[in-house]
Amino acid sequence: MPLLIFRDNFVDRLRGSIRDNLRRYRAKDAWIDDIQGGLAASIQTTVEPASKLQLRHPDGDDLKDLENAILVHGALSSLTPVQARDPRLWACLTHVECWSYMRARWGIERFGGDASKTERFVLSRYFIARNESRALLRNGMARLWWYGYLTHDANRKNPYELTGVLLSTLDITQQILERSLGRVPQVNSGFLEFLLRNKKELIGPGDDKRVKVRHLAKHLNLVGGVTLLDCLGKSEVLEVLDHEFDRIQKRPELLAPAS
Amino acid sequence: MRLSSRSYPHPVVGNADDVPGAAYQATFEYASDPQFYYITISVACSSKTLSRLIDKGDACYVLHIECSNTMYRRAFEFTDESHRFQVPANHLNGTVEVNAFVRAKKNIAVYRLEGAHTDYEGASFRVEVGDVLAVGEGQLFEAESIHDSLKRVGSIMVIERSPQDGDHPMMVELNSEKIRILLCKGDFDAYGKLKLIPALTSHLTTTIVLPVLIEALHVIESGDQGYEHFKWHRNLQRRIEMLELAQDLDALTKAQRILDLPIRRALGAAETYAAGASA
Numbered sequence: 211m212p213l214l215i216f217r218d219n220f221v222d223r224l225r226g227s228i229r230d231n232l233r234r235y236r237a238k239d240a241w242i243d244d245i246q247g248g249l250a251a252s253i254q255t256t257v258e259p260a261s262k263l264q265l266r267h268p269d270g271d272d273l274k275d276l277e278n279a280i281l282v283h284g285a286l287s288s289l290t291p292v293q294a295r296d297p298r299l300w301a302c303l304t305h306v307e308c309w310s311y312m313r314a315r316w317g318i319e320r321f322g323g324d325a326s327k328t329e330r331f332v333l334s335r336y337f338i339a340r341n342e343s344r345a346l347l348r349n350g351m352a353r354l355w356w357y358g359y360l361t362h363d364a365n366r367k368n369p370y371e372l373t374g375v376l377l378s379t380l381d382i383t384q385q386i387l388e389r390s391l392g393r394v395p396q397v398n399s400g401f402l403e404f405l406l407r408n409k410k411e412l413i414g415p416g417d418d419k420r421v422k423v424r425h426l427a428k429h430l431n432l433v434g435g436v437t438l439l440d441c442l443g444k445s446e447v448l449e450v451l452d453h454e455f456d457r458i459q460k461r462p463e464l465l466a467p468a469s
Numbered sequence: 470m471r472l473s474s475r476s477y478p479h480p481v482v483g484n485a486d487d488v489p490g491a492a493y494q495a496t497f498e499y500a501s502d503p504q505f506y507y508i509t510i511s512v513a514c515s516s517k518t519l520s521r522l523i524d525k526g527d528a529c530y531v532l533h534i535e536c537s538n539t540m541y542r543r544a545f546e547f548t549d550e551s552h553r554f555q556v557p558a559n560h561l562n563g564t565v566e567v568n569a570f571v572r573a574k575k576n577i578a579v580y581r582l583e584g585a586h587t588d589y590e591g592a593s594f595r596v597e598v599g600d601v602l603a604v605g606e607g608q609l610f611e612a613e614s615i616h617d618s619l620k621r622v623g624s625i626m627v628i629e630r631s632p633q634d635g636d637h638p639m640m641v642e643l644n645s646e647k648i649r650i651l652l653c654k655g656d657f658d659a660y661g662k663l664k665l666i667p668a669l670t671s672h673l674t675t676t677i678v679l680p681v682l683i684e685a686l687h688v689i690e691s692g693d694q695g696y697e698h699f700k701w702h703r704n705l706q707r708r709i710e711m712l713e714l715a716q717d718l719d720a721l722t723k724a725q726r727i728l729d730l731p732i733r734r735a736l737g738a739a740e741t742y743a744a745g746a747s748a
Binding site: 436 | 475477478531533535537538539540541542543544546557558559560561562563570572597598599600601627661664
């Protein structure tokens, strides 16, 4: 069945009534059909998903983000970037087809009775809150597609190997994608590959690893102030990182303490 | 890429007063068709040092394109003074930032720049591959994704219930980002029911959207500048350009081309419906 999207004015209306609908955001089942205009809220697109969007629910600390990023990007790999930034698409998926996943992964109970915080949370996780790239990485469904899109590498034995590195810790995801440099394909893949090559020292829990990853991301950003990293190849990006990593291994006092 | 005046470790043409004796200027032109956005960049660099480096292949011009909406960010290199690049239309949406640079293609152990500020007199610098040697003034342009398959012409129009009481003919308001089609209560209720029936979609397009689109096209043709800044106006103008519809084509024909021959689609749907009803 082709992908559905909400009508433009319905998204506006739904966004404008988050507070009135807070009780509904706690519901077990999707409720869009029950509200005024809900039955006619969606329209069919020309995009046919390659598979059903049956997302895995979190299991304790295992949030299943990697599995779900692979699933969402794989099912919707025909989406173009312009289609994949459309707020109508992600609002429809979060409220209808993937509602049970959203409830399990992004339930609003965590805020107790604080209506303002809950409202902001719903806006950022169930909608595309603003017309900027960061909002795509906040929406509960859009983020999964964009993680896959930005790290998928068809030339690897496992095309989603770098997606696994990106999602190995929240800090790595933030350090890379929340900087504009993370949108440069060869910088993004170069950085993740560098982490993979040095996974013993850089991937996994622990303040020391986090501090080193942050330092390397900052260093790359600093170099980008003088050098057009966009024009470098992946091997040159790796060289920049190698050089700095070597330097901090020899002089750990250069690292800022964990914050 | 947000460019601010900054202190580079070497003099950079076009950056503050690093090089008063030289300038680097870029002009950009934009065009598009259903598949691509085309960006033509023309550069003028008065620095003899940089011109020599470019001729030798030790430096090159760079066009940098960034679209935050779609996380698109790419650099294109060239050595002619004017060059046209194309970006797939499905990669850009909304505000796109373009910037022009000159960058080093090789490490230069002893870099001296003619015309540099006297503070740099006698000094030489080490320049690495990729280092910025000149910056031009960037520009923003709007990429409007009317080709995208998720979006339809309908997205520039919204059908609403009229605030006026009683029966009255359909009204149109053009003073907003989207064209507002106002139906009286009876018509709006009927429309609300009928739009749920897929077989009737093309009939509704023909009955409601086609005449409104013709009206909007007449406004565009009149050259009334009061509407130019609205999204519907920009969107339709670009659509006309992309479909390469001649300026002197009448509004009725233009509207039918924009809506992809709605009469034919409505008749086709009616035939299918009639065949189904008689089966």
